[in-house]
Amino acid sequence: MTATHYTYWIIFALMMIGLYAVMSHGNLVKKLIGLNIFQVAVFMFFISLGRVDGGSPPIITEGIEVYSHPLPHVLILTAIVVGVATTSVGVAIAIRIYEAYGTVEEDNALARDAAEEAAE
């Protein structure tokens, strides 16, 4: 273990904040924003795995010998796209929920469903 582990720990703290935001908030949009923070923190973790001290971006240039590892970059490019795809579908569903329930608070919507059920 070296001193450089602090990077990991801050990244983990960011993950924790994101995960907490996803689960503790009842507002659907806020949940999605929290999900974004959580995912972006995971992306940082991957990117930090590819880093080499004294390295350069992995674009081969004459005179440069040490490059960071390109694989994590490739993976995270894909993962970023997956993340935004999820966000867009989530936003679409949230808008539909607002139109159907008149609220984007999960608890209110659940309560309205329960009331509907009781009325039946």
Place this chain on the structure above:
Amino acid sequence: MIALEVASSVLLLAGSLFAVTGGIGLLRFPDFYTRTHAAGLMDSAGAVLILLGLLLLAPDLGSGVRLLLIAAFLLITGPTATHALAHAARNDGVRVWAERVDKKR
């Protein structure tokens, strides 16, 4: 060479000063319009000065041209964004700050 570096440092420092002033303005100014002004300053003057400072240190022509292009782009979009913000605020009926509003608090 040294003259270039000094000139560049001066520009960079001036740019940073604008950025910091803009930030302080954003926090301390009393209403939306003055804050937008501060933010616009940060955007245009601060960023462009820093880019010019970097331009003096540019290692080759390619980077220099890119820096110039970025500066030109910022000079167009920065004020436009500020304009759009102020315009939207005015359409939305945001009031301009006046001294007496402050005294009431």
Place this chain on the structure above:
Amino acid sequence: MISQLPALQVVVPLVSAAGCVLLRSAFGAWLLFSFAAAASLVTAVVLTVQVWDGDVIRYEMGGWPAPAGIELVIDQANVVVLLLLGVIAVIAAAYGRRSIEVEVPLRRVRMFYAALCLLLTGLLGIAVTGDAFNLFVFLEISSLSSYALIALGRRRRALLAAFQYLVIGTVGGTFLLIGVGLAFAVTGTLNMADLADRLPGVAGNRAVTGAVVFIFVGLAIKMAVFPLHAWLPGAYSEAPSVVGVVLAAVGTKVAIYAFARFAFTVFGIDVVFTDLPIGEAILVVGSLAMLAGAGVACFQQDFKRLLAWSSIGQVGMIVTGIGLATASGVSAAYLHIINHAIIKGALFAAAGILLLRLGSTSLDSMAGLGRRMPLTFGAVVVAGLGLIGVPPTAGFASKWAMAAALVEDDQWLILAVMLASSLLAMVYVGRIVEVGWFRTPANLDGQTLQNSEQATAGANPGAVRVHEQTSLLMAGSVALLAVASVYFGIDASLPSGLADGAARILTGGSAP
């Protein structure tokens, strides 16, 4: 041609999805989906024949040898899943023809089929890949398409169910990603076979433990293992009927396959079951799931919800088999994957017919069903007997195999739990029979099926009327699955042959 089959298995439904969007007619989209489904089934059958003797087919994507490139791996452990997916896709194509027409507005039908193709692509992609990160990508394809499909359910709570599934499913997917990242950090590779080679070299590493835990928790969410099951009842019961059939039959099963793949071939029995108490944890969780799932199912007022809770219990039983980590346990788990897919497929398909004919799937509306719709009711009862595990149904065959595996491992307590859950299954299936056979039907006039969007718009001019006739294709799909669930109980040689082969590959220690 034959050598390209592993890639075609994924590419055909993928291209069909794009084709569905380009076509101008709903019928054309249906034809294309049917073609994709049939092609998947045929491909899966040919691949099964090729690996029947225990061979492993490796396919290098882009011509790059692994681990630099991505490889597809076909062996006995995943052809079972491919076959199931093919069969269920074909059933969905036959069943969906009418069901989608009724439940989905016409202007959305083409894209609906495109989304079904994508769901199939995603699930097949998970099954064939030999790369840990690629598995994540295809997991997300299948998840995204299922979120959208579930949200199209007729009631507004489908939207809420889809959103809840989206949030928890994405957290699960991201957990998987974290786990893959940890494994990558200590091995430098993402290829499953290469991971399996290099992980023993770093045994006892805390990062490997972390990788195991995060990957398994992530997949457990997708598998809906108790207590991470919260998304399942809403998602399965509110989805459009055809989506319910596909998800209930194969949705969680593919995640279970991925779980088994990671447990046995990537990390290996030594790391997962010997060094770490994962096996014990799975047994505890699986037992709780069996009891909780079956227990809660007994109190449901809605047929689909009852079935969904029953699925949670059945998934518990399957993971218990995997948790034993013995050849007979894994074989029993695979057998139950097959049988449960058929049984639940039949039941959800029957529920779709009820929705069409009765306008509702509540148990109350099923009163007197035995007299009004004897054939559908008969299929429900036959499949229900399979859930309990009454001989000679397929459910009996897999429960018997599971019981034998438990006895072999001296897990008497879990055997008792399994029997108790079967008793509970008898209670909830009994309720359905009681309602359908002994209660008199309520007045059904004027009930309508409403699209959630139309309902919220206030007026509902386009509301679908209750149908007088059951479509032949839908009834045929249900009948086929119900008959299969009995046939595989009487002659279990095909499913047990497949399951034994899978168990041999997974627990025999051979590379993926």
Place this chain on the structure above:
Amino acid sequence: MSSLDLAEAVLLGILLVTALAITRARSLFVAAMLGGLFSLVTASLFVLLDAVDVAFTEAAVGAGISTVLFITALALTNSQEATTPRRRVIPAGLVAVLATAGLIYASFDLPGVGDPDSPVQTHPITDTYLRESQQDLHVPNTVTGVLASYRGYDTLGEVVVIFTAGIGVLLLMLGPRRPADEARDRAYLQAEYRVLRVVSKTLMPFILLFALYVLLHGEYGPGGGFQAGVIFGAGFILYTLMFGLAAVQRVLPMRTLVVLVAVGVLIYAGVGVATMALGGGFLDYNEFNPGNPSGGQVAGILLIEVGVGITVAAVMVAMFYSLIRRGVRR
């Protein structure tokens, strides 16, 4: 501590503060804008960590698309959040703390950040990607090489994810357009937005040109089909904002967009099918030019990047169309 480490620490600190501010903010507009800031700072951090391609994408997607999506969602729903019920706080906190504890436990056996002897750096594929790729592909940007060739199948999956999201959003959002919407469009056009219109009209060709540059230059510098698609889509979104939906739809009707979405996917998958037909594996670009494999690789990479760009741009614009149509309906 070098100046780079210092910059990294400062950025991480800003990220922590921003993340906390996001969870605390009651106004969702504030939260959404801070989310954009979070992504932008993350992009800067990625530059420090040598991941320029990822930084480019994160800035375009995280700070750009995601923020637009959230703002649209807020415009169509509520912008204030209710207070969090206390019963949610404890289980959420427990799970978050447990997950983080697990990660920190695992991190004690992780190699240090930047360690040149870590398993990741010493694995043979590192050499394949950084050295051998220069003979096999002749693509200096190894990220593009790995993305489009070695792991081209993953990237196909990525395009399919975008495609799926597009299909999903359209399925959920599409509705018929009503006469009242057209009237509202006209009213919008009469509003005073002259400065914005002139500026965006002037910038439009440059934005599209830049998108093409990013697409074609992806083999030599940061960029590629995905980033190009985002920029291209952003250009059209800007134009829509300034001149209204009706004006843009004359150039790019919804039906054309939907076709383009599928065409991009078909180009990518079609390249794979073509290589199969030529006798190679799926996406084995060597088959395009058996005499000169690296030439075939460059051609294949360019083709699939075009497919990616088309799908991404079309999906973005289609999503935006369907979202703002929804807004007009209300």
